[in-house]
Amino acid sequence: LQNWVLMVTAQTPTNIAVIKYWGKRDEDLILAINDSISVTLDPAHLCTTTTVAVSPAFNQDRMWLNGKEISLSGGRYQNCLREIRARASDVEDENKGIKIAKKDWQNLHVHIVSYNNFPTAAGLASSAAGFACLVFSLAKLMNVQEDNGKLSAIARQGSGSACRSLYGGFVKWIMGKEENGSDSIAVQLVDEKHWDELVIIIAVVSSRQKETSSTSGMRDTVETSALIEHRAKEVVPKRIIHMEEAIQNRDFPTFAQLTCADSNQFHAVCMDTSPPIFYMNDTSHRVIGCVEKWNRSEGTPQVAYTFDAGPNAVLIARNRKAATLMLQRLLFHFPPNSDTDLNSYVIGDKSILK
Ligand code: PMV
Numbered sequence: 001l002q003n004w005v006l007m008v009t010a011q012t013p014t015n016i017a018v019i020k021y022w023g024k025r026d027e028d029l030i031l032a033i034n035d036s037i038s039v040t041l042d043p044a045h046l047c048t049t050t051t052v053a054v055s056p057a058f059n060q061d062r063m064w065l066n067g068k069e070i071s072l073s074g075g076r077y078q079n080c081l082r083e084i085r086a087r088a089s090d091v092e093d094e095n096k097g098i099k100i101a102k103k104d105w106q107n108l109h110v111h112i113v114s115y116n117n118f119p120t121a122a123g124l125a126s127s128a129a130g131f132a133c134l135v136f137s138l139a140k141l142m143n144v145q146e147d148n149g150k151l152s153a154i155a156r157q158g159s160g161s162a163c164r165s166l167y168g169g170f171v172k173w174i175m176g177k178e179e180n181g182s183d184s185i186a187v188q189l190v191d192e193k194h195w196d197e198l199v200i201i202i203a204v205v206s207s208r209q210k211e212t213s214s215t216s217g218m219r220d221t222v223e224t225s226a227l228i229e230h231r232a233k234e235v236v237p238k239r240i241i242h243m244e245e246a247i248q249n250r251d252f253p254t255f256a257q258l259t260c261a262d263s264n265q266f267h268a269v270c271m272d273t274s275p276p277i278f279y280m281n282d283t284s285h286r287v288i289g290c291v292e293k294w295n296r297s298e299g300t301p302q303v304a305y306t307f308d309a310g311p312n313a314v315l316i317a318r319n320r321k322a323a324t325l326m327l328q329r330l331l332f333h334f335p336p337n338s339d340t341d342l343n344s345y346v347i348g349d350k351s352i353l354k
Contacts, residue, residue, distance in 0.1 A: 009049065017161065047129055058111055077158070114133065169188055202314055203315060206311050214309045231265055
């Protein structure tokens with residue numbers, strides 16, 4: 001029987017780093033020069049949905065992203081596919097009368113259909129959700145018997161930040177010491193219930209694709225920045241310790257101070273790169289000003305901000321009340337249809353403006 005198809009669908013949310021990963025010590029294996037910590041978003045927003053299918057009728061591996069076929073020939077896709085196939089086990093579907101032996105996986109091809117419910121490559125960590133979902137769904141399809149730590153090390157080879165999307169809550173990517181990357185894995189620090197008062201607002205400043213990919217940006221930074229070594233060796237290790245403590249104790253003032261400082265330092269090393277990289281724009285800077293001013297006037301931080309490789313602001317409010325007040329401020333300073341291109345706010349489970 002040659003016409004059967006076996007499918008698995010999975011959904012994976014994206015994650016936003018509060019202590020940033022920036023810089024690789026090994027580009028092929030994707031090994032970072034520092035540890036990083038992130039928060040995984042609610043799966044209802046900013047997530048990737050991926051369906052993977054296997055059939056003897058497929059004569060090559062193929063993938064469609066947001067409805068368009070993309071090439072799987074790149075090293076990152078190939079590494080993930082190879083690592084998952086190498087760990088495949090027997091699969092049996094009694095209802096359909098399908099039996100796939102471990103060794104058959106080497107000759108069977110897969111079709112992958114992936115969809116992001118948010119702008120791709122706009123600095124909203126689309127590759128994090130994408131590769132985590134790809135690895136997870138392939139692992140389910142091929143009955144891979146590995147824990148999430150092992151799967152995170154595979155997702156990491158697709159996109160570094162993807163390793164952190166295999167868990168909910170707050171997650172640490174341990175850079176590891178081994179040359180083969182076996183100890184460069186993600187671990188969950190606390191689950192999503194631990195600090196559930198936090199509300200994340202994403203102010204979409206621009207959904208255009210970024211000009212400098214994180215891969216080439218990181219390479220240029222590591223090669224040319226005089227600050228990056230100081231950041232990776234002196235600053236981040238201490239921040240990781242303090243951030244873990246702040247998360248365990250739900251200490252918002254410390255959390256906010258570290259989150260904002262680390263975002264600013266990441267953008268500082270980008271500017272210290274030759275040629276300089278500017279991910280934030282004027283609107284991003286005005287959002288920072290607005291949050292800083294409000295936090296200072298309250299005497300204690302209400303909201304933390306962080307920006308990835310793009311101009312969009314990720315605002316983490318200490319609770320729902322602070323989030324509502326933050327939104328009111330944003331709407332006042334950046335009214336819809338004004339000359340700034342701030343065009344939508346996502347809060348909790350609602351997209352408030354479009
Ligand atoms: O995993 P990449 O190559 O998309 O790099 C992500 C880098 C940042 O988003 C800027 C920081 C991070 O830790 O996620």
